[in-house]
Amino acid sequence: MIRFRDVSVEKGGQPIxxxxxxxxxxxxxxxxxxxGSGKSTLARLFNGxxxxxxxxxxxxxxxGGKALRRQVGFVFQNPDNQIVYTIVHEDLEFxxxxxxxxxxxxxxxxxxxxxxxxxxxxxxxxxxxxSGGEKxxxxxxxxxxxxxxxxxxxxxxxxxxxxxxxxxxxxxxxxEQHVVLISHDLDLLNGFDRVLHVQNGRIAADGPPDAVIAGxxxxxxx
Amino acid sequence: MDIRxxxxxxxFAAIMAALAVFPPITLPVIGVPITAQSLGVxxxxxxxxxxxxxxxxxxxxxxxxxxxxxxxxxxxxxxVFMGPTAGFLLGWILSAFVIGWLTERFWHSLNFPVALMIxxxxxxxVLYAIGVPWIAMVARISPLTALTGSLSFIPGDIVKxxxxxxxxxxxxxxxxxxxx
Amino acid sequence: MLSDLYIPGDSPVHRARPLVxxxxxxxxxxxxxxxxxxxxxxxxxxxxxxxxxxxxxxxRHGFAxxxxxxxxxxxxxxxxxxxxxxxxxxxVILRFALLILAASLVTLTTTAGEFVAGIEAGLKPAxxxxxxxxxxxxxxxxxxxxxxxxxxxxxxxxxxxxRGLERNLTALLVPLVVRTLKQADETAEAxxxxxxD
Numbered sequence: 001m002i003r004f005r006d007v008s009v010e011k012g013g014q015p016i017x018x019x020x021x022x023x024x025x026x027x028x029x030x031x032x033x034x035x036g037s038g039k040s041t042l043a044r045l046f047n048g049x050x051x052x053x054x055x056x057x058x059x060x061x062x063x064g065g066k067a068l069r070r071q072v073g074f075v076f077q078n079p080d081n082q083i084v085y086t087i088v089h090e091d092l093e094f095x096x097x098x099x100x101x102x103x104x105x106x107x108x109x110x111x112x113x114x115x116x117x118x119x120x121x122x123x124x125x126x127x128x129x130x131s132g133g134e135k136x137x138x139x140x141x142x143x144x145x146x147x148x149x150x151x152x153x154x155x156x157x158x159x160x161x162x163x164x165x166x167x168x169x170x171x172x173x174x175x176e177q178h179v180v181l182i183s184h185d186l187d188l189l190n191g192f193d194r195v196l197h198v199q200n201g202r203i204a205a206d207g208p209p210d211a212v213i214a215g216x217x218x219x220x221x222x
Numbered sequence: 223m224d225i226r227x228x229x230x231x232x233x234f235a236a237i238m239a240a241l242a243v244f245p246p247i248t249l250p251v252i253g254v255p256i257t258a259q260s261l262g263v264x265x266x267x268x269x270x271x272x273x274x275x276x277x278x279x280x281x282x283x284x285x286x287x288x289x290x291x292x293x294x295x296x297x298x299x300x301x302v303f304m305g306p307t308a309g310f311l312l313g314w315i316l317s318a319f320v321i322g323w324l325t326e327r328f329w330h331s332l333n334f335p336v337a338l339m340i341x342x343x344x345x346x347x348v349l350y351a352i353g354v355p356w357i358a359m360v361a362r363i364s365p366l367t368a369l370t371g372s373l374s375f376i377p378g379d380i381v382k383x384x385x386x387x388x389x390x391x392x393x394x395x396x397x398x399x400x401x402x
Numbered sequence: 403m404l405s406d407l408y409i410p411g412d413s414p415v416h417r418a419r420p421l422v423x424x425x426x427x428x429x430x431x432x433x434x435x436x437x438x439x440x441x442x443x444x445x446x447x448x449x450x451x452x453x454x455x456x457x458x459x460x461x462r463h464g465f466a467x468x469x470x471x472x473x474x475x476x477x478x479x480x481x482x483x484x485x486x487x488x489x490x491x492x493x494v495i496l497r498f499a500l501l502i503l504a505a506s507l508v509t510l511t512t513t514a515g516e517f518v519a520g521i522e523a524g525l526k527p528a529x530x531x532x533x534x535x536x537x538x539x540x541x542x543x544x545x546x547x548x549x550x551x552x553x554x555x556x557x558x559x560x561x562x563x564x565r566g567l568e569r570n571l572t573a574l575l576v577p578l579v580v581r582t583l584k585q586a587d588e589t590a591e592a593x594x595x596x597x598x599d
Contacts, residue, residue, distance in 0.1 A: 049591050066599060074595035081588040084596075086545050095596040128549035146596065225598065229590040232540045233582055236547030240555050240578075258571065269579060281544055288517035289406040289509040292548075297470050299407050299509030300427060304501035305471045306478060361478045362494050363485065371477060385571045389579060392572075397580045 001025045002046065002150070002178075007055035009041050009201075016041045017201045020055070024180075026193035030209060031182045032216055033198035042198060043182045046152045047072035059150060070099070073143035073177075075153040079135035083127045088138055091127055095146045109145045117141065117171055133164030140171065150178040157185060186213050230270055230399065234278035235285060238262040239292040257294040261382045263314045264345045267321030268337065268390035271400045275322035279315045286311075309356020313349045320344035325390065326400055337387035345386065346379045406514040407506075415457035416511045420520035423508045430504050434497060443493065446500045453507045467506035468499060475499070539598070543589070547582075554581055 004022040008015065017038045033039040044050035045057050048068040056063055059071050076082045085091035089110060096106045114120045117137055122130065130138065136156060143151060153172070157165040169188055172179060181188065189195055195212040197205040205212045244258035262282075267275035282292070291298040302311065321344035328336050350372065357368040394400075410416075415423075434446050454464060468475075475495050482491035518541055525534040558577045559568055567573040 044591075047595055049595060066597065069595060069597050074592070076588055076592055078585070078588065080550055081585045082592040084539075084546060084589065084593060085542050090542070094598075098597040098599070127546065128553075142596065224590075225593055226587065226590040228536050228540050229543060229586045229593065230583070232543035233547050233551070233586040235540075235544040236551045237579070237582065239544075239548045240551040243552070244555075261571070261575070265575070265579060269583075281540055284541075285514075285544060288514045288521075289408060289512065290514055291405070291407055295470055299467075300424075300505035301467050301502045301509060302470075304431070304498070304505045306474055306498060360498075361482070362490065363478065363481055367481055367485070371481070385575070388572045389575045392576045393579050393583075396576075397583050399583065 001060060003056075003058045004045070005056050005058075007045065007052045007057060009038075009045070009050060010053045015201055017045075020203060022196075022203070022206075024194070027178050028192040028194070029178075029180045030189035030192045030195040031180065031198060032184070032186065032189070032195060032213070033204075037198045038201040039182050039198040040154055042196075043074075043152050043154045043180065046150065046180060047074050049074065070146070071149045073146060073148035073151045075136075075140055075143055075151065075156045077155045077158050079132070079139035079159075082139045082142070083135060086126055086128070088125050088127055088130075089123045091138065092142050092145050095142055099146060109147070113141045113145050131164075133160055133167065136160060136164070136168055137171065140168070144175075148177060150180065151175065152180045152182075154182045155184060156181075157183070157188065186217070189213065227274055231274050231278045231281055234262070234266040234270060234275070235282040237265070238279070238282040239285070239290075242292050242294050258382075259294060260314070260345065260349075260379065261386050263318050264321055264341045264383065264386035265389060267318035267323075267344060268325045268341065268386060269393050269399055270322060271326050272319050272322035274399075276315050276319035279318045283311060283315070306357050306361050307353065308360075310349060310353035313352035313356075316352060317344050317349045320348050329394075329400055332391060332394055334387055334391050337390045338383060341383035341386045341390070342380070345383050346376065349379075350376075407509050408513045409459060409463060409510045411458050411511065413457045413511070415453060415507070418511075420512050420516050421524060423512060427504060427508050431501055434501060440493065443496050443500065446504075447496070450500055450503045450507065453504070457507060457511050459507070459510060463510055464503050464506070467510075468502055471498065471502060535598075539593075547586075550585070551578070551582055554578055554585075 002022070002024040004020045004024075007017060007020040009017040020042070031039050031042060041050055045052060046059070048057075057068075059068055062068055062071060083091050084094050092110045092113070093106055096109060101109075110123075114123060117140075119134075119137060119141060122134060122138065127135070127138065136159070140156070157168055160168060165185075165188075172181070173191075181192070183189065189209045192209050194207065195205075195209045196203055197212050197216050205215050238259060241258040241262045263279060266278045269275070270278060286292050286298045286302060287300055289299045293302060302308065321340055324340040324344060325332065325337070328340070350369070354368045354372055355365055357363070357372070358365040361368070430446070430449065434442060437445075454461070475498055478498075479491050479495050482494055521541070522534075522538050525532065525537060528534060555574070555578055558574055558581070561577075562568050562570065562573050565573075
């Protein structure tokens with residue numbers, strides 16, 4: 001379970017998020033909001049990339065720092081910025097090396113993930129020569145090999161075409177992990193258990209997708 | 223050292239590499255082609271500061287040394303450090319450091335004229351102070367002869383200092399990395 | 403890995419460890435500079451020729467390595483000829499040529515990947531205050547960033563061409579630097595998110 005206790009974040013004296021109180025135990029959670037609403041900062045609180053100015057964030061009772069990072073995987077909007085190594089399998093090994101795993105275990109985990117998404121043929125490819133869709137799948141694979149309990153995704157489909165977006169979402173749907181998806185694309189949140197609407201650094205609405213999205217869309221019309 | 227520092231060092235080593243394939247601009251009258259790469263040296267210092275800037279150049283030169291053709295004209299390998307002009311390559315490290323150090327010093331009052339003086343000082347004076355005696359020593363000619371031979375490159379370096387100063391001042395406003 | 407200057411082969415020179423080759427090169431260069439005599443030059447030339455033959459390299463590979471330095475070497479030759487005479491001019495130029503050829507012998511017979519592996523292996527026994535993981539990461543990241551920076555540069559150039567600014571270096575470099583710095587910041591976050599510390 002994820003607990004936000006009275007969390008506020010300020011940057012350079014400006015409030016980004018104010019008084020966020022949340023208990024999240026649903027498996028599929030969506031976060032929507034306009035540009036600059038604070039939703040990316042909210043996403044970064046989940047795995048300690050951002051630390052609260054006030055309050056605390058815990059995932060299964062663990063707070064902050066390295067322990068939290070091992071529990072929570074993070075997928076960014078642009079896979080180009082997330083892929084660290086020049087060859088696909090080297091990149092997948094990167095996170096595993098950081099966990100201190102041995103060669104056998106690393107290989108087994110990489111085989112499992114690549115097999116699951118039918119990406120074995122990419123193993124020895126150069127990362128910068130992959131297509132946009134392949135890159136984002138590898139970025140997701142790089143997170144999944146670390147076997148986190150929760151995966152946070154910050155607008156992961158923005159740069160993908162329709163076909164790749166569907167493929168990526170299908171992969172996401174089948175995950176056994178808990179998922180927090182930050183998205184501009186409201187269609188993606190169909191079938192989610194809960195959606196948060198962030199506005200001006202506060203949770204403006206919180207509930208089942210239909211109701212929250214309807215309110216969000218209504219607010220955008222003038 | 224923060225992980226950001228490592229990433230920025232790697233980034234500017236890569237920017238140096240990308241600038242090698244920038245089409246050279248030939249100055250009118252003098253006819254010496256100027257390549258954009260030494261601009262990268264000034265930017266590394268002026269954007270990242272002394273240590274990160276100098277380490278970015280060290281990393282770049284290491285990539286060149288291990289055989290990647292990252293200098294203009296696809297040159298690379300240990301051979302480039304054996305030629306008479308190797309002093310200019312190694313001088314880049316100190317050049318970036320001095321530009322970075324001065325930029326940090328004058329960070330709060332940094333405007334175009336100040337940045338230009340810094341780039342000229344670190345990117346031209348310091349660089350030639352290493353490169354010219356180096357040529358003189360390895361080619362067994364007098365420093366004055368070596369300097370005369372290098373003079374034709376100075377107008378290009380002044381142009382590059384002007385460009386670099388403009389970029390450094392603009393980047394400082396829109397995405398500052400040096401903070402103090 | 404990006405293309406390097408390696409010429410494939412299976413000679414003893416190709417198979418020697420990168421560190422051994424670098425050390426040999428250092429010894430060679432020091433020797434050439436210390437033995438300031440024609441006999442030294444002759445011996446060095448013999449060694450370089452033997453090295454090229456042993457590695458199975460063609461003389462044209464040697465010439466290709468010398469070509470970029472040709473103009474400056476010609477200029478130095480001319481100056482020396484005028485100031486001191488043909489003997490010293492020839493001596494200085496030959497010495498440069500031999501150093502360049504010896505260095506390119508190492509480069510042509512070793513892949514960049516072997517060097518990187520060599521650096522990582524060489525760092526292993528280094529004391530703890532050497533940030534080994536950081537150095538390895540910086541090397542990998544820079545190789546990863548090179549194609550990325552090139553593609554951003556192409557995009558920026560395209561965009562500025564539309565505005566007629568493609569010859570304006572400032573208009574190309576500011577967006578290039580700002581955009582790639584932002585990307586680098588996100589990469590730093592991604593590295594942290596994947597438990598690197």
